Amino acid sequence: MNFEFLFNNLPELTITGLAFGAIYALVALGYTMVYGVLQLINFAHSEVFMYGTFAMLWTVMALNGAEADGVKLIAILIAALFAAMLMSAAIALILERVAYRPLIKRDAPRLIALISAIGASFVLAELMGLRDKVAEWLGLDDNLDDYVSGARINNSMAGVLEKPRFDVAGVSVSSIDLIVIVAAVGMMVLLDQFVRRSRLGKGIRATAQDPETASLMGVNPTRTIQVTFLIGGIMAGIAAFLYMLKIETTRFDVGFLLGVKAFTAAVLGGIGNLRGALLGGLILGVAENWGSALFGTEWRDVIAFVLLVLILLVRPTGLLGESLGKARA
Amino acid sequence: MKNKLTGLPKPVKILLWVLLALFAYAVPLLEPPIISTPGVDFGGVLFTVSIYCLVALGLNIVVGYAGLLDLGYVGFYAIGAYTVAILTSFHASWPLLLAIPVGVVAAMVSGVLLGAPTLRVRGDYLAIVTLGFGEIIRLVAVNTEWLGDTRGIKNIAKPPGVGGEEGWFQIPHLFWGDGTVLLDTEDKTKFLFFGVLDQIPYYWMGLTAVILVLIADILIKNSRVGRAWEATREDEDAAELMGVPTFKFKLLAFATGAFVGGLAGGLYASRQGFINPQSFLLLFSILYLAAVVVGGQGNRWGVLVGAALVAYLPQRFREFDDFRVLVFGLALVVLATVRPQGLLPPRRTVRAKKLEHELEELEEGTGEEENAHA
Amino acid sequence: MPEAILEVQNVTLKFGGLTALDDVSFTINEGEILGLIGPNGAGKTTCFNAVTGVYRPTSGGISFQGRSIVGLKKHKITQQGIARTFQNIRLFPTMTALENVLVGADAQHSTGMLSALFRLPKHRREEREGHDRAMEVLRFMGIHRKADELAANLSYGDQRRLEIARAMATNPKLICLDEPAAGFNPAEKVELMNLIRRVRDQGFTVLLIEHDMKLVMGVTDRIVVLEFGRKIAEGSPADIRDNPAVIAAYLGVDEEDAS
Ligand SMILES: Nc1ncnc2c1ncn2[C@@H]1O[C@H](COP(=O)(O)OP(=O)(O)O)[C@@H](O)[C@H]1O
Ligand SMILES: [Mg+2]
Numbered sequence: 001m002n003f004e005f006l007f008n009n010l011p012e013l014t015i016t017g018l019a020f021g022a023i024y025a026l027v028a029l030g031y032t033m034v035y036g037v038l039q040l041i042n043f044a045h046s047e048v049f050m051y052g053t054f055a056m057l058w059t060v061m062a063l064n065g066a067e068a069d070g071v072k073l074i075a076i077l078i079a080a081l082f083a084a085m086l087m088s089a090a091i092a093l094i095l096e097r098v099a100y101r102p103l104i105k106r107d108a109p110r111l112i113a114l115i116s117a118i119g120a121s122f123v124l125a126e127l128m129g130l131r132d133k134v135a136e137w138l139g140l141d142d143n144l145d146d147y148v149s150g151a152r153i154n155n156s157m158a159g160v161l162e163k164p165r166f167d168v169a170g171v172s173v174s175s176i177d178l179i180v181i182v183a184a185v186g187m188m189v190l191l192d193q194f195v196r197r198s199r200l201g202k203g204i205r206a207t208a209q210d211p212e213t214a215s216l217m218g219v220n221p222t223r224t225i226q227v228t229f230l231i232g233g234i235m236a237g238i239a240a241f242l243y244m245l246k247i248e249t250t251r252f253d254v255g256f257l258l259g260v261k262a263f264t265a266a267v268l269g270g271i272g273n274l275r276g277a278l279l280g281g282l283i284l285g286v287a288e289n290w291g292s293a294l295f296g297t298e299w300r301d302v303i304a305f306v307l308l309v310l311i312l313l314v315r316p317t318g319l320l321g322e323s324l325g326k327a328r329a
Numbered sequence: 330m331k332n333k334l335t336g337l338p339k340p341v342k343i344l345l346w347v348l349l350a351l352f353a354y355a356v357p358l359l360e361p362p363i364i365s366t367p368g369v370d371f372g373g374v375l376f377t378v379s380i381y382c383l384v385a386l387g388l389n390i391v392v393g394y395a396g397l398l399d400l401g402y403v404g405f406y407a408i409g410a411y412t413v414a415i416l417t418s419f420h421a422s423w424p425l426l427l428a429i430p431v432g433v434v435a436a437m438v439s440g441v442l443l444g445a446p447t448l449r450v451r452g453d454y455l456a457i458v459t460l461g462f463g464e465i466i467r468l469v470a471v472n473t474e475w476l477g478d479t480r481g482i483k484n485i486a487k488p489p490g491v492g493g494e495e496g497w498f499q500i501p502h503l504f505w506g507d508g509t510v511l512l513d514t515e516d517k518t519k520f521l522f523f524g525v526l527d528q529i530p531y532y533w534m535g536l537t538a539v540i541l542v543l544i545a546d547i548l549i550k551n552s553r554v555g556r557a558w559e560a561t562r563e564d565e566d567a568a569e570l571m572g573v574p575t576f577k578f579k580l581l582a583f584a585t586g587a588f589v590g591g592l593a594g595g596l597y598a599s600r601q602g603f604i605n606p607q608s609f610l611l612l613f614s615i616l617y618l619a620a621v622v623v624g625g626q627g628n629r630w631g632v633l634v635g636a637a638l639v640a641y642l643p644q645r646f647r648e649f650d651d652f653r654v655l656v657f658g659l660a661l662v663v664l665a666t667v668r669p670q671g672l673l674p675p676r677r678t679v680r681a682k683k684l685e686h687e688l689e690e691l692e693e694g695t696g697e698e699e700n701a702h703a
Numbered sequence: 704m705p706e707a708i709l710e711v712q713n714v715t716l717k718f719g720g721l722t723a724l725d726d727v728s729f730t731i732n733e734g735e736i737l738g739l740i741g742p743n744g745a746g747k748t749t750c751f752n753a754v755t756g757v758y759r760p761t762s763g764g765i766s767f768q769g770r771s772i773v774g775l776k777k778h779k780i781t782q783q784g785i786a787r788t789f790q791n792i793r794l795f796p797t798m799t800a801l802e803n804v805l806v807g808a809d810a811q812h813s814t815g816m817l818s819a820l821f822r823l824p825k826h827r828r829e830e831r832e833g834h835d836r837a838m839e840v841l842r843f844m845g846i847h848r849k850a851d852e853l854a855a856n857l858s859y860g861d862q863r864r865l866e867i868a869r870a871m872a873t874n875p876k877l878i879c880l881d882e883p884a885a886g887f888n889p890a891e892k893v894e895l896m897n898l899i900r901r902v903r904d905q906g907f908t909v910l911l912i913e914h915d916m917k918l919v920m921g922v923t924d925r926i927v928v929l930e931f932g933r934k935i936a937e938g939s940p941a942d943i944r945d946n947p948a949v950i951a952a953y954l955g956v957d958e959e960d961a962s
Contacts, residue, residue, distance in 0.1 A: 041453045102666040111398050112669045114453055115622055118400070119661025122615060126655035133651065256611070260464075263457055298472045305461035305468075312454055313446045545820055552819030552826060553809045553833075556798070560806045563795040570755055572781035572810025572873050581816060675797070 006293040011171040013289045019177035019246060021285020022184030026239035027262035028277040029191065030092070030232030036208040036272035037228045040110060043117035044099065046259020047124035048091045048233050052240025053250035054128065055087030056080045057157050058147055065160045085237030092233025095120055096226060104225070129252030156249040180242045187238055188278045191231065195274060200227055208272065257301060264308040270318025279319060353536055357529045358518060362505045366645050372528035376600055378640040379535030380593050385620040385636035386542050386629060387589025392618070393626035394555065395582035396562030397448070398456040401463025402617050405436040405587040407609040408466065409594030411476060414604050417486035419477060425486040429595040436591020437584050444583035448576060463614050470606045481605025485598050488534055490522040497521065531600040538596060542589055546629055558582055612654060619657040623664060625671025634673055705732035708877055708908050709754065714763035716753055723749040725932040731877065736899065736909040738919040741929035742952060747912045748790055750929070751879050755787050756780045768876070782810050786875035788866040790882050796855035800846060800865050803854050804837040807872030837872055844868040844898070859886060871902065878902065879910040884918065896922040916953070920944065928952065
């Protein structure tokens, strides 16, 4: 165990950890909100995120982001952000419609819904992983070659962004990390306020607390569920955007690991609890970074899994408790 | 058909089962057209089918009987395989027949160690924890030199044969010409030599394991243990209040499933002769789950059919191999939404549906004497 | 002096801010039928839940045959001899009536994996005994002809009967029935009450929750009345009938009904 390395680089490790954690937190929101309302693990939420990363990548490619700079680059990035949000939101809504609604209507057992979500997750991932073949089938492969080639390998947009680093009190900080942390935390705060204050948000909370009473009080459950998926999707889109800023590389199966980690973050903070998702995400990101400094980066992914198992054993309701419904207004 | 079968006298029934089993053993020798796999060794495909059947039977105990969603089943499979690999090749040179029981016990112990703390958490959490477990096992294998890391382990022991290299006797295969069936004297399977070229003996080994597990499954299901599993799955609180120590039985289901998974992994490692972490991807857990769900969780015959489909179809139609995961993912969604009980649901679920129907018609007019008490 | 089989001592049970049971005490004597009555939401079911280990009392004690059962696991309590039915039927729907009852009978069995796998004598003996016992209680409840039917397919009344049969099969000393006659027509109710009397005659002690005052009066030896989680009266049916507090609690229920 490399304690020395950890202690010598503690501030840097913490900041990059927080940046990862912020992304986990944004994805965790999708798990936590759906769980809060439906008591279901939206296993396919990881794919919602994955499609967002590709929307970002493709937008940057289509608008020739590699050669842009200055204002134009910023405009392209903003377009990419909206593309990612749009794509993720659309996938989330499709998921709700196809993989969940028929089951919710039938009041199917939760395990069946989970199985459906697992199936949907693999379908979505494989569609992306086989997109070259799909395009070939549709006869589009010539036009789309740039976008569909390398379907099963890493697709990168490296070199689009410069990532200046600067020193704060002797600690080297990446500007991207700062952007990621600030943007993610900002979004979370906005969302938290939205759920607490707005009419739609109150509907979501009411449904989470007691779906029957809520629907008696005039909250439309189907619509509430849709809104929940929509918000989760948008947040995952933002997460995808930030992820691509930071990592610059994606792949058809990038969702799986990130999804498990985001779910871990949600459980860590207390599933169903928005603030818990943020706290859980940040803790997980930092723990992972510290852990990989300590044990070696090859153990990085094991850390998240071990943490997940440990939390469920020690405190299955998470740090802040489970409560979308009980969120104090 | 089944109803007619249940009416037959017991010796006849046993005879029929024995004939069916013999037929199953003979399938690779018969090389029936259409189902035999062009371009891929048919014996090898059947071995894979038998391993999937074994895994599906084991997972069915966990998912179908006890209602515990295990997404990390490949972890137990890996533990069985790695134990056998280590003991027969990498760090020792035990005979296979000694290594497999150890592998099975190792898988079972890990099942208990994983289950004891996690089976108390909610069902859907359990799914994620087991998923994490499966990945941890694989990542540990990837990162540990002692386990051969990404390079894997070679030279895993083969099963012992009888009668040396030539076997006791040799069985010719059938050859299907145009409208004629011939004995193919060129193509013979040695009884019983586990070599590299002829995979049929491995299939026989796998099939034997499947039959043994199947018998055990029937015996256990039809006892206090099987009832406790079913009651726990249906209503855990009510089961507990009827005196069922549900936690103990869930753990038992978990351990039993791990046992079978470890066995399958051990047999797989021995046939393959070589394993590396790529053989134990999460994907396989999902394919196993697909086998159980597609076939009809809770019905052992259903999950056997499901396993056969999941293992066989991609081999028979290799041109679609790339689409395997897509197709089975789609099958999960479609089945969950339109036919959650699977292709072959437990017979009683079918009966319940049918009776429900009849009852609606017979609602009135059932003047059965209800108070005839002793 | 009759011997107490169950003693509930100053039990308080809170759900967050809501006090569902407030300092409730009563005892059940061996061989009697004790009625537990009270308006909806009075805490009757909660009282069952506390006794059978579903909820742990916030304070107070519960002892069965002289030993405290607070904090025991639910199945342990059942194995010690307390069985119950549920207000909303909770059978195992995919199992047959016989199998449902066998699960109950299995409470006193110990066949494990190995016994079952090798069909050891223990398995065979317990299987035989369980089967006999199950058929006996099914017959007692008058539903033995439906033994091989799935619980989900039984009529509502038979499902209620099956619940009682399943509870009796655990071979309890005390059997707790939570509104067993809910949804029955008057004739069926009377029949059920006769049955409950015969359950007692078989040597079981019965704790009965029932809404219909008339029925409770007819069948019970003593009655405990709950209201808003508090015990407001206890005594013989005759005492309870004339108790002003009880009449007030049931105000709105027709006087006729209470007589
Ligand atoms: N699990 C629970 N959580 C919160 N409140 C509960 C719970 N169970 C029962 N209660 C409340 O306790 C009170 C008593 O309920 P109950 O015992 O079911 O009444 P009864 O059976 O007499 O009709 C009710 O106000 C009910 O809402
Ligand atoms: Mg009640």
